[in-house]
Amino acid sequence: MGRQRALLPDPAGLCGLVVFLVLSLFSGAKVLRDGDTLWHIRFGALMLEHGELITHDSFSHTAYGQPWLAHEWLSEIIMAALYSWAGLPGVALFYFAIVGLTFTLLFKIASRLVGDGSALAAVAIALPFAMTHLLARPHLFTWLGAALTLFILSNDNDRAHWLLVPLTALWANLHGGVLFGLVLQAIFIAGRLIDSCPGRSRVAWLTWWQSAKIPIAVFLSSTLAVGINPFGFELLLFPLLVSNKIFAAEIGEWQSPDFRLMWYLRLWIIALFLTAACRNNLYPWAWRLLAIFLFWEALGHVRHVSMAIVLLVPVAAISIKSLGWRRSGPLNSIKPEEVQLVLSSWSGPLLTTVCCAALILLFTLAPTQWRSRAERRFPLPKEYSQGAIDYLLKEGFPGRRLFNHYEWGDYLLFAFKEPPPLFIDGRADMYGERIFSDYVKMIHLAPQTDEMLSRYGIDWVLFPANHLFARTLQLDAAWKIRYRDDHAVILSKTVKQ
Amino acid sequence: MSSGLPTSVKWAWLPYPSGIFGLTLLLALIFTQGPKLLIDGDTYIHIRSGEWMLDHGRILASDIFSNTVPGNEYVAHEWGAQLLMGWLHRTGGLPAVAIFFAWLAAVSLTILYRLLERLRSPAWLNLTAVTSALLLAFPVLLARPHLFTWLFGAITLDLLHRQGRSRWLLPMMMIPWANLHGGFILGLALQGIFIVGKVLDALPADGWREAWRDRHKDIFVLLVSVVASFCNPFGVASMLHFLTVSSAGLNRYNPEWLPPDFQNFWPLRVYLAALLTALLCARHRPAWTSLLLLTLFLDAALSHRRHVSLAVMFLLPLWTELLNPHLRQTSEVTRDNGRQLQLSGWSGLLLQTTILVVTLASVPLLSKNSPELLSRHFPLSERFPDKSWNRIQNDLPAGRMFNDYNWGAFVIYRTSGKVPVFIDGFADKYGETIYQDYYKIILVEKEAEELLGKYRIDWIFFPSDAPLLRYLLATGRWEKSYRDDQASVLTRRKPQLPR
Numbered sequence: 003m004g005r006q007r008a009l010l011p012d013p014a015g016l017c018g019l020v021v022f023l024v025l026s027l028f029s030g031a032k033v034l035r036d037g038d039t040l041w042h043i044r045f046g047a048l049m050l051e052h053g054e055l056i057t058h059d060s061f062s063h064t065a066y067g068q069p070w071l072a073h074e075w076l077s078e079i080i081m082a083a084l085y086s087w088a089g090l091p092g093v094a095l096f097y098f099a100i101v102g103l104t105f106t107l108l109f110k111i112a113s114r115l116v117g118d119g120s121a122l123a124a125v126a127i128a129l130p131f132a133m134t135h136l137l138a139r140p141h142l143f144t145w146l147g148a149a150l151t152l153f154i155l156s157n158d159n160d161r162a163h164w165l166l167v168p169l170t171a172l173w174a175n176l177h178g179g180v181l182f183g184l185v186l187q188a189i190f191i192a193g194r195l196i197d198s199c200p201g202r203s204r205v206a207w208l209t210w211w212q213s214a215k216i217p218i219a220v221f222l223s224s225t226l227a228v229g230i231n232p233f234g235f236e237l238l239l240f241p242l243l244v245s246n247k248i249f250a251a252e253i254g255e256w257q258s259p260d261f262r263l264m265w266y267l268r269l270w271i272i273a274l275f276l277t278a279a280c281r282n283n284l285y286p287w288a289w290r291l292l293a294i295f296l297f298w299e300a301l302g303h304v305r306h307v308s309m310a311i312v313l314l315v316p317v318a319a320i321s322i323k324s325l326g327w328r329r330s331g332p333l334n335s336i337k338p339e340e341v342q343l344v345l346s347s348w349s350g351p352l353l354t355t356v357c358c359a360a361l362i363l364l365f366t367l368a369p370t371q372w373r374s375r376a377e378r379r380f381p382l383p384k385e386y387s388q389g390a391i392d393y394l395l396k397e398g399f400p401g402r403r404l405f406n407h408y409e410w411g412d413y414l415l416f417a418f419k420e421p422p423p424l425f426i427d428g429r430a431d432m433y434g435e436r437i438f439s440d441y442v443k444m445i446h447l448a449p450q451t452d453e454m455l456s457r458y459g460i461d462w463v464l465f466p467a468n469h470l471f472a473r474t475l476q477l478d479a480a481w482k483i484r485y486r487d488d489h490a491v492i493l494s495k496t497v498k499q
Numbered sequence: 500m501s502s503g504l505p506t507s508v509k510w511a512w513l514p515y516p517s518g519i520f521g522l523t524l525l526l527a528l529i530f531t532q533g534p535k536l537l538i539d540g541d542t543y544i545h546i547r548s549g550e551w552m553l554d555h556g557r558i559l560a561s562d563i564f565s566n567t568v569p570g571n572e573y574v575a576h577e578w579g580a581q582l583l584m585g586w587l588h589r590t591g592g593l594p595a596v597a598i599f600f601a602w603l604a605a606v607s608l609t610i611l612y613r614l615l616e617r618l619r620s621p622a623w624l625n626l627t628a629v630t631s632a633l634l635l636a637f638p639v640l641l642a643r644p645h646l647f648t649w650l651f652g653a654i655t656l657d658l659l660h661r662q663g664r665s666r667w668l669l670p671m672m673m674i675p676w677a678n679l680h681g682g683f684i685l686g687l688a689l690q691g692i693f694i695v696g697k698v699l700d701a702l703p704a705d706g707w708r709e710a711w712r713d714r715h716k717d718i719f720v721l722l723v724s725v726v727a728s729f730c731n732p733f734g735v736a737s738m739l740h741f742l743t744v745s746s747a748g749l750n751r752y753n754p755e756w757l758p759p760d761f762q763n764f765w766p767l768r769v770y771l772a773a774l775l776t777a778l779l780c781a782r783h784r785p786a787w788t789s790l791l792l793l794t795l796f797l798d799a800a801l802s803h804r805r806h807v808s809l810a811v812m813f814l815l816p817l818w819t820e821l822l823n824p825h826l827r828q829t830s831e832v833t834r835d836n837g838r839q840l841q842l843s844g845w846s847g848l849l850l851q852t853t854i855l856v857v858t859l860a861s862v863p864l865l866s867k868n869s870p871e872l873l874s875r876h877f878p879l880s881e882r883f884p885d886k887s888w889n890r891i892q893n894d895l896p897a898g899r900m901f902n903d904y905n906w907g908a909f910v911i912y913r914t915s916g917k918v919p920v921f922i923d924g925f926a927d928k929y930g931e932t933i934y935q936d937y938y939k940i941i942l943v944e945k946e947a948e949e950l951l952g953k954y955r956i957d958w959i960f961f962p963s964d965a966p967l968l969r970y971l972l973a974t975g976r977w978e979k980s981y982r983d984d985q986a987s988v989l990t991r992r993k994p995q996l997p998r
Binding site for chain 2: 247251257258259260261262268271272275276279280285290293294297298301302303446447448449451468470473474477478
């Protein structure tokens with residue numbers, strides 16, 4: 003049968019399409035629950051408007067003028083463009099497509115290693131884990147970038163590895179997780195070297211070196227390609243900055259996972275250990291090293307759990323196959339030569355992309371009434387009080403220096419064309435350790451809270467209504483309630499007579 | 500010796516490396532880790548409970564220390580340990596308690612080390628593995644009854660590896676264990692795992708029936724052990740109590756029941772990554788017993804940081820099993836210039852026990868001649884507001900006190916229970932409602948003040964930097980009557996009478 007007739011998507015493509023459709027139908031609210039999405043859109047819009055990158059802060063009264071490394075500038079521009087066309091649903095749908103394509107690639111890798119049945123089971127296990135950090139934010143580009151890197155690295159054709167260099171350059175402008183791509187390359191080089199470790203023969207050593215030459219050259223070129231971004235190699239320092247101890251202790255996504263709540267992760271780790279012990283002979287060394295590295299990362303930060311489990315789909319598939327599941331699976335019972343249908347490896351990803359583009363277009367062109375009805379499936383968290391925003395729009399800001407909740411900073415940037423000067427927002431790395439730790443001390447009512455509020459000249463506060471900090475200030479005669487609803491309270495400092 | 504030494508061991512007195520390790524550990528703990536051993540509040544409640552039992556000649560199984568649950572009965576599953584701690588405290592004060600628990604830790608690790616020696620792994624591997632286990636268990640190396648579970652758990656593991664007639668010691672051991680610490684359930688779990696593991700290992704060759712038949716004696720020993728574990732003043736309730744203590748409602752905030760924080764406790768992260776690497780590199784699949792132990796302890800360690808110590812200690816044989824095939828097998832007997840040294844497995848333990856007896860005997864003498872030396876090496880936990888209490892003790896406010904969870908033990912210890920506390924470290928005694936109300940108050944949830952009213956609290960003894968104090972002062976219904984850097988006292992303002 004001629005290849006030109008192949009239109010039906012292969013199982014990997016179909017899997018990606020299904021993932022995209024399922025997420026689009028059921029995960030609209032979840033994907034927008036994080037405030038970072040909002041400030042990314044805002045800064046992207048500003049960059050589009052002014053036609054230049056933002057390199058300094060101009061929105062806070064605490065870090066005004068401070069240099070800022072907008073390392074995700076390209077993602078932000080894409081997000082802002084999507085938002086201007088199709089609103090928040092457009093941004094969410096775009097990221098769902100990214101996740102769909104990620105799963106397509108991982109399915110393909112797993113399928114190449116152990117067949118479709120085990121690959122499908124591994125994807126089915128990984129998808130619920132992916133939900134733990136599935137947010138409309140640029141880190142999803144790292145999922146896709148890492149999956150692409152794995153796809154290329156697991157390909158026997160060494161020449162294809164050169165594709166990693168442009169991929170790395172693009173990735174470096176989308177998300178700081180580009181370093182992860184370099185680690186993956188290093189892992190595969192190490193794995194290859196261990197797998198083919200020569201004995202004492204000199205010829206064997208030469209062959210061994212020959213086999214590693216291209217991957218090492220690609221790795222070095224990719225390292226240089228990381229520098230192709232507006233901030234150069236400064237980008238490499240960024241992960242160290244954001245995983246700083248104070249941020250890791252106080253920002254939920256950087257904390258160590260709580261294994262009592264994430265009991266499913268506990269089960270996954272136990273399964274990983276047991277399968278590693280039972281069937282280690284099936285793991286090539288690259289996959290073993292990858293499992294160790296991703297396990298290490300998942301233990302350190304909650305935000306890495308989903309990525310670790312998603313990227314370990316091929317390892318999970320190897321384990322599932324080794325348990326003997328392959329014999330009973332309908333997909334695996336078909337031998338390649340018996341396949342009647344000619345399947346396309348391109349039509350699945352293409353269909354996912356087309357579906358995503360069509361839906362975004364629909365949102366763009368739909369009448370306002372339809373659009374707002376559809377937007378209800380992609381709501382912002384209720385905690386962002388529209389009432390408080392309406393009050394501020396009508397009455398103006400009741401002071402000059404605001405003390406705001408961390409998450410609310412993002413929302414204020416998004417909701418106002420000219421937001422009030424903020425105390426803090428989701429760009430913790432820009433604010434730095436001192437401002438962030440002062441913020442943490444104040445919201446925990448440390449003994450020096452009053453002194454710090456004075457030092458920063460705070461004269462009004464916008465905070466979640468039930469937060470301890472807001473409730474305490476409401477009892478204080480020095481503060482007057484200007485607005486209050488179930489979700490937010492606005493206070494201003496009373497003028498001393 | 501049952502290890503099949505090639506020559507007679509009649510004159511053997513030199514200790515194995517395991518004995519020397521235990522001896523070194525004991526001395527290091529006694530001379531350098533006194534404050535660490537005594538840092539936890541529970542130690543002090545156990546001591547006072549034990550002293551009460553010595554005074555009254557009966558088991559303390561109802562509350563005498565609190566203003567929230569006075570007279571409430573509870574399962575005092577550690578009564579034996581409390582009695583011993585009370586007696587040690589009467590004999591030699593806090594130093595005696597700390598020294599005894601240091602000895603328990605040293606002996607437990609000696610037994611596990613000796614087990615590794617018998618499994619014939621190289622000396623450097625044994626030393627590395629046991630030292631790593633010690634470092635990872637160190638955060639919970641405290642003068643508290645759970646160290647009895649270290650000891651009895653280590654003996655159980657040793658006996659289960661030996662098999663033979665020595666397994667009959669297991670039921671006998673369950674009787675003291677069930678009266679010393681609630682962890683005795685681990686002993687039963689270990690026996691169960693060894694039975695199932697051996698059946699699974701034998702299954703491919705022998706089939707189900709044969710595999711089970713070979714384990715009949717082990718099953719009988721397990722059943723006798725279960726019956727023996729009921730030989731405590733609370734019977735079956737003591738076993739079921741385990742479920743209460745580990746319930747989510749009671750350990751939601753308690754640090755030792757929280758999952759490990761892999762950022763701060765990074766050595767555990769390294770340990771688990773190393774274990775995964777060892778499993779991925781293993782030449783043979785480990786025995787089913789080891790895999791079942793791995794499942795149990797991995798789950799326990801990831802769920803609660805207090806179980807990390809058990810995991811790293813009881814997974815020691817697994818390391819040997821994984822790494823031994825990669826390493827050259829070594830002889831059990833150390834050679835010295837071609838002559839065989841006769842080593843003893845008992846002399847190390849005997850020496851440690853001698854040191855225990857000698858130091859315990861010298862504590863009363865030292866406390867008479869140089870009390871400063873003892874109090875410097877074995878001080879009251881530095882977490883406690885001892886200086887603050889000294890200043891306020893003669894002028895304590897009247898009425899019911901609300902206190903910090905960790906300071907409850909301190910107040911009980913300092914006042915011998917004369918000032919009733921709101922809560923102390925025995926969360927299970929207070930039950931889920933009071934425990935959760937306590938946290939609602941200290942986290943200043945909306946109903947915090949209402950709850951203080953519900954419990955008719957008149958004064959608060961709390962760390963000065965707590966948000967609760969700042970909030971209560973802002974309400975205007977509480978006033979500060981004492982404050983220093985560590986502790987503050989707030990008292991409820993009397994309502995103004997209408998004129």
